[in-house]
Amino acid sequence: MRRFYSELFSLNNQLLGEYTKRSTNHQALLDALKEVNSMIQLAARLRFGNAKSTVIAACRKAIKNNNIHALFYIIKTGKEEHQ
Structure with missing residues (x-):
């Protein structure tokens, strides 16, 4: 019985660690x-x-397309790049 409680305690600590990691990343x-x-x-x-x-x-639109270069260009010039 003691072994099961120690395994449960270990698993609970792992879950808490993963939750903390996810929470930190989300923030x-x-x-x-x-x-x-x-x-x-x-x-x-x-x-x-x-x-x-x-x-x-x-x-x-640039953020949605994950285009950081275009985002900087838009902020700098006020218009989209045309390729």
């Missing part, structure tokens, strides 16, 4: 997304009207 992801969103908002505030909406939409 880091949320913090990074908040930082990216604030950069996009700052870039959008530099523009007015239609240009502001275009920057936000283009940045979201």
